[in-house]
Amino acid sequence: MDFYLDTAQLEEVRAAAAWGVLRGVTTNPSHMARAGVRESEMRGHIQELCWIADVPISVEVVALDADGMVAQGLDFATWSPHVVVKLPTTVEGLKAMARLSRSEVMASCQGCAHVTDCPIRARFAQQQRLTRRPEINATLIFTVNQALLALAAGASYVSPFVGRLDAVGEDGVALVADLAQTLRVQQQPGKIIAAALRHPVHVTAVARAGAHIATMAYTILTQLIEHPLTTAGLEAFLQDYRRSQEER
Numbered sequence: 001m002d003f004y005l006d007t008a009q010l011e012e013v014r015a016a017a018a019w020g021v022l023r024g025v026t027t028n029p030s031h032m033a034r035a036g037v038r039e040s041e042m043r044g045h046i047q048e049l050c051w052i053a054d055v056p057i058s059v060e061v062v063a064l065d066a067d068g069m070v071a072q073g074l075d076f077a078t079w080s081p082h083v084v085v086k087l088p089t090t091v092e093g094l095k096a097m098a099r100l101s102r103s104e105v106m107a108s109c110q111g112c113a114h115v116t117d118c119p120i121r122a123r124f125a126q127q128q129r130l131t132r133r134p135e136i137n138a139t140l141i142f143t144v145n146q147a148l149l150a151l152a153a154g155a156s157y158v159s160p161f162v163g164r165l166d167a168v169g170e171d172g173v174a175l176v177a178d179l180a181q182t183l184r185v186q187q188q189p190g191k192i193i194a195a196a197l198r199h200p201v202h203v204t205a206v207a208r209a210g211a212h213i214a215t216m217a218y219t220i221l222t223q224l225i226e227h228p229l230t231t232a233g234l235e236a237f238l239q240d241y242r243r244s245q246e247e248r
């Protein structure tokens with residue numbers, strides 16, 4: 001399972017990228033608002049995230065109608081080859097997914113401060129993939145049927161919101177398991193991004209359930225690596241080592 005960060009905070013992405021385990025970032029309008037990013041600053045902010053992490057970055061539209069979503073998605077997709085367009089799983093969202101997934105865009109990286117000497121852009125050019133079909137992350141998924149429709153419309157990723165289902169008395173991990181099993185039976189390509197995770201137990205549970213990706217807050221990622229016995233064990237090893245050096 002791949003680990004993604006669910007944030008728009010540059011420092012959190014920088015810290016997680018340094019661990020060597022970060023495979024993607026998911027943002028949404030709430031994350032952008034919390035990071036203090038205005039609409040006019042979005043492109044620069046997303047390009048900075050791409051530069052820091054060199055991984056796929058989901059960027060969510062705010063339009064509610066298909067025409068508006070397509071226009072925003074086409075714009076986002078030109079910001080970097082790493083941009084994945086995030087669309088809500090509604091009727092208008094499905095229409096936009098179908099249109100966007102069949103369109104072609106130039107990933108020009110226009111306006112990026114790092115456009116010269118950028119490894120992402122160089123790699124992309126080397127692969128002679130100067131035009132591409134935008135990848136789509138279908139968000140706000142709460143049922144298997146919503147996910148199947150999004151995949152049929154052309155989404156590459158589907159994002160079930162685990163913690164939000166738990167919060168209303170349903171079982172978010174069971175949805176992930178059901179969805180993973182359904183995709184296996186149907187031999188349906190598409191990746192499950194388990195989202196809205198609330199704690200480390202969710203992360204283990206969605207991995208067992210078959211999620212391809214878990215996206216989480218930076219605080220949850222840090223919780224995954226910490227254990228008091230690891231800290232105490234390391235301290236004991238170092239004490240023994242120092243003592244053995246003093247005895248010589």
Ligand SMILES: O=C[C@H](O)COP(=O)(O)O
Nearest residue numbers: 006027028164195196197
């Ligand atoms: O946009 C996707 C997020 O994973 C939603 O998470 P949230 O419920 O913590 O806002």
